[in-house]
Amino acid sequence: MGRNARVWAVVSAIPVGRVATYKQVAALAHIEGPSGARQVGYALAALKTGSDVPWHRVVNVKGGVSPRGDGDAPNEQYDRLALEGVAFDAFGRIDLTRYEWDYGG
């Protein structure tokens, strides 16, 4: 089981209507280190279209979606989250204190 699989497993465990930060996913996937969050980003970047992984529930520490250079993917992320009941402020940011996945600790 490589890093990608671990990341995908963690992301797949994020409940509907809830979001997790890259950092959080990295910690749960046992990818520790200063660049753990980045590994998560790389793992998600390796996702294929049609995958069952809810990648849209992964946001950056600012509570916003990370641009991938492309234009539609971030937009789709906003749409999917909105459909799940996640609210955004006027700046397009999510209130992490309210929507961040509480995995129980």
Next chain:
DNA sequence: ATTCTGACTTGGG
């Protein structure tokens, strides 16, 4: 096989 690029976070100014 090598080379380039990219879904991040943190600390200091």
Next chain:
DNA sequence: CCCCAAGCCAGAA
């Protein structure tokens, strides 16, 4: 708030 630099793995040509 913005900008800069470091640490890191996977995929494509």
